[in-house]
Amino acid sequence: MRLRNAFLVLAAATGLAAASLSMSTAAVPAPQPGGLGRYDITGTYVSGLSSGGYLANQLHVAYSGLFQGAGIFSAGAYDCAQNNLNTALYACMDTYQVRKTPAELEQLTRNRAAAGSVDSPQNLAGDPVWLFHGGADQTVDRVVNDDLATYYRDFGARVAYNNTTAAGHAWVSPIGSNSCGSTSSPYVNKCGTSDPVGEMLGHLFGQVNPAASALSGKLVQFDQSGYVPGGNAAAVSMGREGFAYVPRACETGPCKLMVTLHGCYQYYGLVGNALMDKGYLNEYADTNNMIVLYPQVTTMAGNPRGCWDWWGYQSAQYALKTGPQMTAVVNMVKAMSGGQPPTTTTTQPVPECVTASNYAHTTAGRAYAVAGQTYATGSGQALGLWNTFTSSSVRQTSPNYWVKC
Numbered sequence: 001m002r003l004r005n006a007f008l009v010l011a012a013a014t015g016l017a018a019a020s021l022s023m024s025t026a027a028v029p030a031p032q033p034g035g036l037g038r039y040d041i042t043g044t045y046v047s048g049l050s051s052g053g054y055l056a057n058q059l060h061v062a063y064s065g066l067f068q069g070a071g072i073f074s075a076g077a078y079d080c081a082q083n084n085l086n087t088a089l090y091a092c093m094d095t096y097q098v099r100k101t102p103a104e105l106e107q108l109t110r111n112r113a114a115a116g117s118v119d120s121p122q123n124l125a126g127d128p129v130w131l132f133h134g135g136a137d138q139t140v141d142r143v144v145n146d147d148l149a150t151y152y153r154d155f156g157a158r159v160a161y162n163n164t165t166a167a168g169h170a171w172v173s174p175i176g177s178n179s180c181g182s183t184s185s186p187y188v189n190k191c192g193t194s195d196p197v198g199e200m201l202g203h204l205f206g207q208v209n210p211a212a213s214a215l216s217g218k219l220v221q222f223d224q225s226g227y228v229p230g231g232n233a234a235a236v237s238m239g240r241e242g243f244a245y246v247p248r249a250c251e252t253g254p255c256k257l258m259v260t261l262h263g264c265y266q267y268y269g270l271v272g273n274a275l276m277d278k279g280y281l282n283e284y285a286d287t288n289n290m291i292v293l294y295p296q297v298t299t300m301a302g303n304p305r306g307c308w309d310w311w312g313y314q315s316a317q318y319a320l321k322t323g324p325q326m327t328a329v330v331n332m333v334k335a336m337s338g339g340q341p342p343t344t345t346t347t348q349p350v351p352e353c354v355t356a357s358n359y360a361h362t363t364a365g366r367a368y369a370v371a372g373q374t375y376a377t378g379s380g381q382a383l384g385l386w387n388t389f390t391s392s393s394v395r396q397t398s399p400n401y402w403v404k405c
Contacts, residue, residue, distance in 0.1 A: 052261030125156030134167025
């Protein structure tokens, strides 16, 4: 939905327009009060929609030594908003204002890594990243989502990008409650027989078993305050309750951990268990040894729609390792993995660099020349003069996509 007046602008800034919600009987189990237990976690991943997608990217970038891959529905590149609501509104959702280019945000990431405020972006090389943008999504512009794909590819991540489904601004699932092109509460859509969730998990994990037809695990409801800096979840716009779906097999055996972050207007206090029930993650969790952690945000001053902090409404450090919401989620992850980073699973090897003259790069298809200058194929990164004397080093991060080493 386009921004037509001040009210709609605010709604878009925080994510999604309000709509009535028809609650249905959930297939997900009733929550059981308890705490986050320790498990044998073999790998940690993060996924999210909209504001949750932005936070998923922030977590993956800031804690790239901890998170091994990301699945993101409809969001832009790391810290696009630059701690400014107007920039978030007009540059990182709509594009009426100039936004930072992926290259500029990549350099910002490197600078922050050098200062120790985020992990080294070298950790992103080889990580699986799955991205989604619906053809009917008018909340976050396609070119903003394209920036996220470029950002990840330039750091060497293995990117898969689904941008051909005619979906609205929503999480898309085979059991979604809304029509495919809808942008309305509870923002879980169904697009025929397509299964983006299975597609996402298959890319992140390499392969997946078919989803379960009925759930056998438990849904744990825990107090989030114990993981928040200062011990007050509401102070950082997080809800009192968080949730974790734990399959029976994960009680005693090794499992992966998926952190899933809801979008604006999609938090538990407003839509109940809609995402946990219809998101189709638990069904895959049961058959693929995967725990799903569902942290929750709520509303506060500056955040009336219950969005994750991706523009600085709660803290100017929102995109750093010291960001309060980021710290809280990571504290949950560490608690579930026994306080230690999870064991690293086997990943694809980082592509090797190819060093050659710029002329040789162009004849091999690794680069192209324009007006005497050479540019990497796919990324368009400048490599210098086009001749046999100027050399550069590039590597291929996906088919026909080359970046500087």
